[in-house]
Amino acid sequence: GAVVSQHPSRVICKSGTSVKIECRSLDFQATTMFWYRQFPKQSLMLMATSNEGSKATYEQGVEKDKFLINHASLTLSTLTVTSAHPEDSSFYICSASRTRDRDVYGYTFGSGTRLTVV
Amino acid sequence: DQQVKQNSPSLSVQEGRISILNCDYTNSMFDYFLWYKKYPAEGPTFLISISSIKDKNEDGRFTVFLNKSAKHLSLHIVPSQPGDSAVYFCAASASNSGYALNFGKGTSLLVTP
Numbered sequence: 587g588a589v590v591s592q593h594p595s596r597v598i599c600k601s602g603t604s605v606k607i608e609c610r611s612l613d614f615q616a617t618t619m620f621w622y623r624q625f626p627k628q629s630l631m632l633m634a635t636s637n638e639g640s641k642a643t644y645e646q647g648v649e650k651d652k653f654l655i656n657h658a659s660l661t662l663s664t665l666t667v668t669s670a671h672p673e674d675s676s677f678y679i680c681s682a683s684r685t686r687d688r689d690v691y692g693y694t695f696g697s698g699t700r701l702t703v704v
Numbered sequence: 705d706q707q708v709k710q711n712s713p714s715l716s717v718q719e720g721r722i723s724i725l726n727c728d729y730t731n732s733m734f735d736y737f738l739w740y741k742k743y744p745a746e747g748p749t750f751l752i753s754i755s756s757i758k759d760k761n762e763d764g765r766f767t768v769f770l771n772k773s774a775k776h777l778s779l780h781i782v783p784s785q786p787g788d789s790a791v792y793f794c795a796a797s798a799s800n801s802g803y804a805l806n807f808g809k810g811t812s813l814l815v816t817p
Binding site for chain 1: 745795807
């Protein structure tokens with residue numbers, strides 16, 4: 587089945603620094619990658635949708651200058667949390683899909699990244 | 705606003721019995737629905753999906769039922785096993801609005817021996 591690799595799995599950074607999270611689809615070309623954020627005991631909240639070669643579409647309330655998303659190829663998307671603050675501490679998860687063939691490829695999730703800003 | 709709702713935060717079922725997890729949605733444009741299993745600090749694991757053109761899909765112990773008129777879907781697990789204990793998320797997407805998955809808040813299933 588489809589495999590999505592996300593790393594790092596955990597990162598601790600100092601307040602004010604930037605952190606980059608990578609999401610790779612290992613065995614299929616993902617036309618679209620999605621980034622989610624999950625707070626403890628809460629649902630997965632969509633942050634942004636990223637199509638290869640174009641700018642990401644951010645959900646309302648998500649600061650695009652703070653959460654930089656790059657989707658340079660059909661197998662790699664990155665999320666950079668810039669000037670991180672403690673309130674950015676959360677669990678970030680990516681998902682890759684060939685959306686027009688979703689009945690076949692579905693949506694595959696990475697294993698998530700636990701970000702702690704101190 | 706929460707477009708996908710799982711109104712039961714938790715469910716406890718005895719091993720061997722049926723587990724029924726419910727999900728309601730408000731957006732009539734949703735045309736693809738999925739169920740995921742998730743453990744803390746891990747990504748969701750896909751279980752089963754259903755397109756809006758169907759009303760039932762079965763895969764082994766898992767069956768998903770879709771009632772479009774009621775905007776309701778359910779996941780049946782038969783027979784339930786202790787290894788099924790996890791949080792289950794219902795998700796839905798619409799092909800006319802970016803295909804992104806909208807998630808419910810999850811139902812924590814506990815299967816007791």
